[in-house]
Amino acid sequence: MNMSFVLREENRTLLERVRDMIRNEIMPLEDEYQAEINKGDRWQYTERQAEILEGLKAKAKAAGLWNFWLTDSDKGFGLTTVEYAYFAEEMGKTPLGAEVFNCSAPDTGNMEVFERYGTDKMKEQWLKPLLEGEIRSAYLMTEPDVASSDATNISMSCVRDGDDYVLDGEKWWSSGAGDPRCKVYIVMVKTGGNDLPKHKRQSMIVVPADTPGIEILRPMEVYGHDDAPHGHMHIRFTDVRVPAENILLGEGRGFEIAQGRLGPGRIHHCMRAIGQAEMALEQMCKRALQREAFGKKLAQLGANFDIIAECRMEIEMARLLCLKAAWYMDQGDARAAAPWISQIKVVAPRVALKVIDEAVQMFGGQGVSQDTPLATAWTHVRTLRLADGPDAVHRRQVARAELKKHTQEKI
Missing domain, CATH: 2.40.110.10 (Butyryl-CoA Dehydrogenase, subunit A, domain 2)
Known part of the structure; x- marks a missing residue:
């Protein structure tokens, strides 16, 4: 099989624009946005919070950086799932990234359901405002x-x-x-x-x-x-x-719809988890070069060289597995893609958790506090090992696919 993980030239330019907006416009507002949550009713957006979020969304939409998740659709950019993986990884580097570009869970999965299985009335009432990021x-x-x-x-x-x-x-x-x-x-x-x-x-x-x-x-x-x-x-x-x-579709069709919805959602989570791992590694390296103890930079103490190297290698392996699962999805055979999606659903959160935890260790007490995003990132990624199916269920699917190669019996 000719398996390619390459971005088309026009989409490399598009990705660079997304990367630039995340670094220069979204990340600088993260702390201020987060600080607003504890002001007044936590379940309502403060005026400043809404101003930050809606302002960024308006900028993204005006720049045409919107609804990247619509893979192979005439409503979006026509990205392949492989190409979208690069975009989702970038969005995973900031808690605001996915929503700013209207690529948030669970909305993306729900929009896919409305587009594939919804009536015209549902599409007008719900899909349209979701695509616009209004609800x-x-x-x-x-x-x-x-x-x-x-x-x-x-x-x-x-x-x-x-x-x-x-x-x-x-x-x-x-x-x-x-x-x-x-x-x-x-x-x-x-x-x-x-x-x-x-x-x-x-x-x-x-x-x-x-x-x-x-x-x-x-x-x-x-x-x-x-x-x-x-x-x-x-x-x-x-x-x-x-x-x-x-x-939707009539009684008894729930599993059919669920498989159509959860496959893409699972891999989108994994793509973003790789982005979180990348940010944690970046923070770890900066900390290791800036902080001193016992007369040396942290990078030169203990096994920190090895830790940083292992994190880099594991992120690279996870990314390649994610891209391979995305490639299988692009071939249009959901059954063939399923074991690969299950593999990355186990691997990506596991790797991201390890990298985030190593970054926490490098920061010491600050790493588990509210003064870095690491503690929040860790809780999010730990939850991801349960969301859309716990690790044990996905490992079972991987094992069944492997065993079926060697037996005609039902596994």
């Missing part, structure tokens, strides 16, 4: 009372009643649902009984966030952090009535 969305799948890594366990009740479906149950880790701009949920529900094949029991339905009967119980905390104003919310649905036309 946010959430994807509700995980439930507190079942092992949601096996999605056949999803049990939120969704019962047809005349022209409506009625939803009852709870969801948690609903990322983005705390954002005051979040206007719509895509929800995985159970519509079929246990008499149906297990992959035909679940469906997906579109639910406006302001529908009566929806109650946000609490924000879920990640190692003590609530991630305001984005948030990962625990939500209860009580007799929530949604028009029957809001179900």
Whole structure:
């Protein structure tokens, strides 16, 4: 196979413009934006916060640096998944990067769902403002009372009643649902009984966030952090009535939609994680050259040369695996791409965590404090080892693909 990870010339220029905006316009505002979160209601944007975020988004949109995630689409730049990997890595270097360019999770996955499976009405009501970056969305799948890594366990009740479906149950880790701009949920529900094949029991339905009967119980905390104003919310649905036309593709199609949605989302997370690892390595190297102890630069103490070298090599290996998974996605065979996506979904967060942790060590006590972005980055990447499937599930998929090469038996 002729496998290429090369950016086309016009897209190299485009990437350089993104890199320049991130370094010179977004990163200088990170600390000020972050400081605003603790002023007043953490779940509302302060005037200055909104000014920073919307101002950067307006600059990006005016410059045509917008919706890069629309790979192989006439609505975007027509980037391949391989090419998008380079852009996502750059955006991963700053917490504001993805949203400034309208490439945030879970919105990108939800927009793909609306574009592929939504009705014309859904596209007008929800996809259009999402593409413009005017609203946010959430994807509700995980439930507190079942092992949601096996999605056949999803049990939120969704019962047809005349022209409506009625939803009852709870969801948690609903990322983005705390954002005051979040206007719509895509929800995985159970519509079929246990008499149906297990992959035909679940469906997906579109639910406006302001529908009566929806109650946000609490924000879920990640190692003590609530991630305001984005948030990962625990939500209860009580007799929530949604028009029957809001179900996507019809009953029993939930798994089909989920696989279309989660594949790209998983690899996008990995691309951004590599960007976070790169930033952590950069911070580690600068610290090692600036700080002195025992009469020497930190770089010259202990095993720090080896640590820095190992971090560089592991980032390079992770990037190449990510690009290979992206290349398989570009071939259009989701089944062939799946084991590669699972591999990078395990490897990228693991490598990023290691590099961030080594950077924390180089900074000492400052590294675990609010005075560097490292502690927040670590909690985010540690969570990524669970989001979109825990490591164990992905390793199982990798192993099954490997074993199938050597047996005709069902694995």
